[in-house]
Amino acid sequence: MPRQTDNRLLELSRWCADELNLVAGHPIQKNLEAVSGDASYRRYFRAHSDEPAQMSDAKTWIAVDAPPEHEDCRPFVAIANSWQRQGLRTPGVLSVDYGRGYMLLEDFGNEVLQFSLDDKTVSHFYDKALADLRLLQQTRIPDEYPLPAYDSAMLRREMELFPEWCLKQLLGMTIGQPEQALLDALSEHLVVSALEQPQVPVHRDYHSRNLMVLPEGLGIIDFQGAVLGPATYDLASLLRDCYIDWPQTQVYQWLDDFRARSDVLSGYDAATVRRWFDWIGAQRHIKVLGIFARLWLRDGKPDYLKDVPRVFAYLLWVCDHYPVLAGQADWLRSEVQPRLAQQTWWQDYRLTDE
Structure with a gap:
């Protein structure tokens, strides 16, 4: 050392x-x-x-x-x-x-929410986490620290980590003009969708490893990167968690229930909120793929690699479910996934509907 x-x-x-x-x-x-x-x-x-x-x-x-x-x-x-x-x-x-x-x-102790979740407990804990999130979205901005805006520049900068660290450095891919056009079009769709949402306080890593089980409820940690950003971002962090996943039918049910109870989102129709949620989740997972590759290649932290298959599955899921992203889905499946499959740590991973 x-x-x-x-x-x-x-x-x-x-x-x-x-x-x-x-x-x-x-x-x-x-x-x-x-x-x-x-x-x-x-x-x-x-x-x-x-x-x-x-x-x-x-x-x-x-x-x-x-x-x-x-x-x-x-x-x-x-x-x-x-x-x-x-x-x-x-x-x-x-x-x-x-x-x-x-x-x-x-000290909040050692009981990280991720390891308390199973089919029997998830509804109980997610009810608490989603109630806390509704409150978080209503909080006033700290006077001593105005939250930075999760603006176009930040959203795009995060997504640039994917081609640089995951595609080029991890997988050895060359990004030519056709590939760059696909990435640029995807980025544009996701940024426009993010910025058209109501902008609220966003934790930015609101997931099962940053929620602690306490006797009185859930404790929140690792929030120093909070911003003012899209109202569905923290929902995607929690419901499409990089470290644990649930049937997508259940995910959308949680989303719909949150929308109905939310002062921020209840005025918008379910289809619009679902698209916002799916697309900001894709933005997050593109960023995470780059970050997890960088954590391994630059920082020597291999533990995050085992979660890459789940994160990639989330991204493919979204691209598959929107016709405007069909070109990106085809490219991810035909060019990126085979190269990921050559990695020694890779395991095929599929999300489920039920």
Whole structure:
């Protein structure tokens, strides 16, 4: 491990000890416990109280290492505090050092929603997640951090990750004029659809790995990338989750129920909202295919590759169900999928209707 990383962890441990004594009056154990990393430069550690359990009502906390040359803690803190005041369950921020990129947070535990989901529990948990999402879409923008607009430039920039990292670098494909024309037409359709939707606060990664099961409901994490964007984006993140999927008939039922109960979407007909949902999901999955390839090729993180078949299946599903995207569907199936199938980690994956 590089010496600089060791030094940051040592400094973080010392900072946590000082801050917890200052803000909570708790000594902590010497070593921080690694919890996880994510698809960024942030790292997460658990700090344990050094007091006997019976003397402490809060025995653990989460320490975050967010190197300031790569990450900015300000959006996380502003959004966490704002959403919590407005009724959403985000981690309490005990202390933050913006200059060094350290945060000390309330610990939501280890029960990630993804691993609590099955055919018997999904309706219960998704009812909660969708209710929280309706509230999230109604939240006021934090005064100290105006959410960036999820505008045309950002939407297009995200989709450019797919040809660069997935097609060219992972699969070794050459993007000629015909292929570029297909990609450009697809991008144009998806951007126009995104921008014609009501624009609301968007978490931007509202899925089963960023929702925590708590005694009082669901906790929301990893929201520092929130933007002001399309009203169906977080729906697509949750209902067409990159890490778990459900029969598409059920997905559309959840979508229709959400639309009917939503102050934002209830004034639009079901077909329009379904197209918005499908197409913003395609935009997201195009981006994710690029990101997952980049995480492997640039960052040496192979774990995300096993989810590429599901993400690609989502993209194909949408292109197959809209005649205007038939050319893209044919190209994905005839040119891209065979090259994906040559990868050692690839597995054929199909979504189901029922």
